[in-house]
Amino acid sequence: MSSRDTITELIECYIIDNDLRPGDRLPSERDLCKQWGVNRMTLRNAIKRLSELGVVESKVGLGTFVAKPKIVRNLQDTLGSSEAIAAAGGELERIVVSSRLAEADKHAVRQLHVMLASPVFELTRVCIVDGERAAIESVIVNARDCPGIEGHDYAVESLYGVLREEYGLVATRGTERIDVCKLDEREADLLDYPAGTTAFFQEGLMLDQEGKPLEYFTTIAMPQRIVFGTELRPFSEGEGR
Amino acid sequence: MSGIDESSPIFMQLRGVVRERISTGEYAPGVAIPSENTLAKTYGINRLTVRAALDGLVEEGLLKRVQGKGVFVVGKRIERDLDHLTGFRKAIEGGMSKPGVKILDRQRRRAGSAYAKRLGIDPEDEIFYIKRLDLADGEPISMEEVYVPCELFPNLMDVDLEIFPMQDVYDFYESSPVRAWQTLEIVPVETRLARMLKLGDERDALLFTCYTYREDGRVIEFMRSYNRSDACFFTVKVSDGE
Numbered sequence: 001m002s003s004r005d006t007i008t009e010l011i012e013c014y015i016i017d018n019d020l021r022p023g024d025r026l027p028s029e030r031d032l033c034k035q036w037g038v039n040r041m042t043l044r045n046a047i048k049r050l051s052e053l054g055v056v057e058s059k060v061g062l063g064t065f066v067a068k069p070k071i072v073r074n075l076q077d078t079l080g081s082s083e084a085i086a087a088a089g090g091e092l093e094r095i096v097v098s099s100r101l102a103e104a105d106k107h108a109v110r111q112l113h114v115m116l117a118s119p120v121f122e123l124t125r126v127c128i129v130d131g132e133r134a135a136i137e138s139v140i141v142n143a144r145d146c147p148g149i150e151g152h153d154y155a156v157e158s159l160y161g162v163l164r165e166e167y168g169l170v171a172t173r174g175t176e177r178i179d180v181c182k183l184d185e186r187e188a189d190l191l192d193y194p195a196g197t198t199a200f201f202q203e204g205l206m207l208d209q210e211g212k213p214l215e216y217f218t219t220i221a222m223p224q225r226i227v228f229g230t231e232l233r234p235f236s237e238g239e240g241r
Numbered sequence: 242m243s244g245i246d247e248s249s250p251i252f253m254q255l256r257g258v259v260r261e262r263i264s265t266g267e268y269a270p271g272v273a274i275p276s277e278n279t280l281a282k283t284y285g286i287n288r289l290t291v292r293a294a295l296d297g298l299v300e301e302g303l304l305k306r307v308q309g310k311g312v313f314v315v316g317k318r319i320e321r322d323l324d325h326l327t328g329f330r331k332a333i334e335g336g337m338s339k340p341g342v343k344i345l346d347r348q349r350r351r352a353g354s355a356y357a358k359r360l361g362i363d364p365e366d367e368i369f370y371i372k373r374l375d376l377a378d379g380e381p382i383s384m385e386e387v388y389v390p391c392e393l394f395p396n397l398m399d400v401d402l403e404i405f406p407m408q409d410v411y412d413f414y415e416s417s418p419v420r421a422w423q424t425l426e427i428v429p430v431e432t433r434l435a436r437m438l439k440l441g442d443e444r445d446a447l448l449f450t451c452y453t454y455r456e457d458g459r460v461i462e463f464m465r466s467y468n469r470s471d472a473c474f475f476t477v478k479v480s481d482g483e
Contacts, residue, residue: 013354013364052429053448072424075477173480178425180447180470198427198445198470204479223427223445230477232421232451 007038007046012055015066026056026064054224071129072229073221075176083158090129094155097124097136097190101143101150108140111205111216119143121150123159126190133191135221142213145169159215169208171215176204178228187220199223251286255294263303263314270316270413271400274304277312307404315405316413331449333377333473341376342403345384349391349398356388359452359463367391371402374437375466381438382473383449385466393461407462411453416461418453425449425475430467438469446470 014026026032033043047064050056057067071090085092102108103117114120121143127135139159143149146167154162163169181201188195200221208214245257262268274280277295281288295312298304305313348370357364371387387407389397394414402410411417426448435444446467453462 009353009355016354016358049431054426054428070426075479173478175476175478177474177476179474180427180445200427206479228425230423230479232423233419 003038003042004045004049007036007042008049010036011046011050015055020066022066022068024066025062026066028063070225070227072227075228075230083160085127085129091131093128095126095128096153096155097126099123099150099154108216112140112142113213114142114144121146123154125154129225132225133193133222134225135219136187136190137217137219139215139217141215163214169214171206172209174204174206176202178202181220183220191220191222193222197222200226200228202228251284252290252294255280255284255286255291256297259294259298260303263298268314269396269399270314271402271405271410272396273311273313273401305404307401310401310404313401313404316409317415330476331468331473332476333382338377339379341379342406343374343376344371344402345374346370346372347398347402352390356463360388360390360460362390362392369394369397371407373402377472380472381469383466383468384434384437385464388463389461393459411455411461416455418461419456421451421453423449423451427470428467434467438467440469443469443471447473447475449475 011026011032014020014032020026027035029040029043029047032038033040036043047056047058051058051064051067054067054070056064058064071085073084100122102120102122104112104114104120106116108114108120109116112120121141122139123141124136124138126133127137129135141149141159141163146163146169149162149167152162160171163171179201181199183191183193183195183197183199185195187199188197191199193199200219200223202219202221203217205216206214245253247254249257259268259274262274268274275283277288277291280286280291295304295306299306299312302315305315307313349367350370352360352362352364352366352368354364356368357366360368362368367390369387369389369391371385371389373385373387374381375383375385391397393416394410397410400410405413408418427445428448429444430438430440430446434446438446440446447470449464449466449468451462451464451466452460453464455461
């Protein structure tokens, strides 16, 4: 292991051994260098690495602090993002970018497996988590069985909540793909980051209780504060219960 | 053993000996047995006879012949149907390709608090650390770091990990994973790693982290893997487990 890797691990151990919590401050660089007998450059490199990994946070002139853990978005729970973020202890606000009833185009036909020109509901929202712009969520919902779906205020209401309570539809399972993308001009503008910034690209199809396609979604999520999580287990365990 | 005695053909007798040593663990799973030349010399027999003896065990799936490397013991394996597993699955952009593994480092070391906490062991316990490069068609796809408690896999230092995936090793030692917690993040990578993964100007990678548990709830592995985002993506099946 390089000395940088060794020091990186020493800092991690220091945090654990001293039971430091998010927001707690680490000893000064000078003290740590002395304690471990390393040069300032190596220590700084290690701190930089840990800050890139989201373990610590350096504040100019104030020192190095244990970072707040990222929000883990568990993909297994089939919760809507509002429920998921609330469950992770985050505060969520949303801005509706567009909300409209439309006729299914070729894209919708392909993704949602509906007939051309059948009614679909398209919704795009920006999610703000703990005051920071964190994601753009776009969904297309098969609106055939949910008349009036466009009449809700999705800045305050959860889409999954409306589907469940008004129409008895629940997203029970599906497949998602997680990839990496670079923000284009429009996305960059909505999220308030420079164009070309790296982000998560998430897309998937969720089926309702009867196995019919319910929604196709794409989400662009900023990686600074979010981690996707999932539990690997035999599929049958989760089915049919 | 099974009707072999001193009047049996020599190749049958040797086959019996090797089979016995595999079953007692003297020849450990994942580890090469003595070379054909060595066996021939030891017992004063022809190399072709040795080959004939081993061929039967290769056919049975107890041994695996690897070109230029030797003959390896294959331990018990458990068939898995990946379609019946939830969780992230890595997919290579553009579909099929020939996988490869290059071991960059492996060592026995003290766990220390950071990995003791992740593996649920004492900081003074020893762990194996393995660093490897995963390849697809010879191109680097990801760099992985694996941490496992030594206690669970005593012979791991001798196992040829370029031949046997960790999954096989777990089966060999009857520590089959039943559950894993996986996370996916995007993180910037350091210059050295970027060069190793041939990232070019790209500085971000998909960091996949995984804690693997066996039946009794013990963590058998902590793994971290930095993936080239232009070369692979992850898929996940979600289902309402409630």
